[in-house]
Amino acid sequence: MQVELLSDKYKAHILTNKNVDEIYDLLSKNILYYEYCPPFVTRQTIQEDMRILPPGKVIEDKYYIGFCQDGKLIAVMDLNDGYPEKLIVYIGFFMTDISVQGRGIGTEIIDYLCRYLSGLGYESVRLAWVKGNPQSEHFWLKNGFTPLMETTSNVAEEVILAERIL
Numbered sequence: 001m002q003v004e005l006l007s008d009k010y011k012a013h014i015l016t017n018k019n020v021d022e023i024y025d026l027l028s029k030n031i032l033y034y035e036y037c038p039p040f041v042t043r044q045t046i047q048e049d050m051r052i053l054p055p056g057k058v059i060e061d062k063y064y065i066g067f068c069q070d071g072k073l074i075a076v077m078d079l080n081d082g083y084p085e086k087l088i089v090y091i092g093f094f095m096t097d098i099s100v101q102g103r104g105i106g107t108e109i110i111d112y113l114c115r116y117l118s119g120l121g122y123e124s125v126r127l128a129w130v131k132g133n134p135q136s137e138h139f140w141l142k143n144g145f146t147p148l149m150e151t152t153s154n155v156a157e158e159v160i161l162a163e164r165i166l
Contacts, residue, residue: 001081001120003065007112010067010074010105019066020046022073029098036133054083054090067109074100075109084126088163089117091127110143118166125166131158 006012015023020043027033027041034040050064061082067075078092096106114125129136131150137160145162153159 001063003063006065006116007067007109009108009112010069012065012067015050015064015066015076017047017050019073023066023076026073026076026097027095030095032135033095033133036130036136049078049093054080054092057083069100069105073097074105077109077113087121087123089122089125091125094127106139107143114144114164114166122166124163126161126163128153128159128161131160 003012003014023046024041024043027046039045051059053059053062057080061080063077063079063081065077065079066073067077075094075096077094080090080092082088083090094106094110096109100106117125125145126148127140127145128151129140140162143164145164148161148163150158151161
């Protein structure tokens with residue numbers, strides 16, 4: 001997977017520890033997310049998230065991606081290749097900067113990502129949102145994700161596992 005090809009409109013690149021302050025600035029403004037998915041973000045939790053892997057995966061399967069517009073980080077995505085199965089990609093996390101929310105930018109990123117992955121032969125994209133978070137639920141349903149089941153996760157008691165067929 002070539003990260004720089006994940007968007008035709010925004011500059012996509014791998015985020016590293018050098019980007020932690022920039023990531024923190026974006027994430028820490030999204031108060032509503034952390035009301036449903038505590039604890040509140042810290043620089044340390046960002047560094048941990050950059051390394052945490054789903055079961056059976058290796059670091060080469062993980063992409064912690066930034067999307068920039070005019071040199072400013074506007075979105076962060078944690079993407080796991082081949083999870084839970086080879087032809088499925090799992091979005092562990094996706095957040096846009098509050099300054100661009102409601103303008104269709106998140107939807108543009110997700111749509112282009114899905115077209116790109118489909119072109120590579122992937123069958124679907126999966127993710128989960130915290131049950132009861134109206135902002136997350138609205139966004140993912142609007143973007144073509146269908147709930148598969150309710151389950152538990154390491155971040156919340158109840159989450160909705162969802163999938164978008166490519």
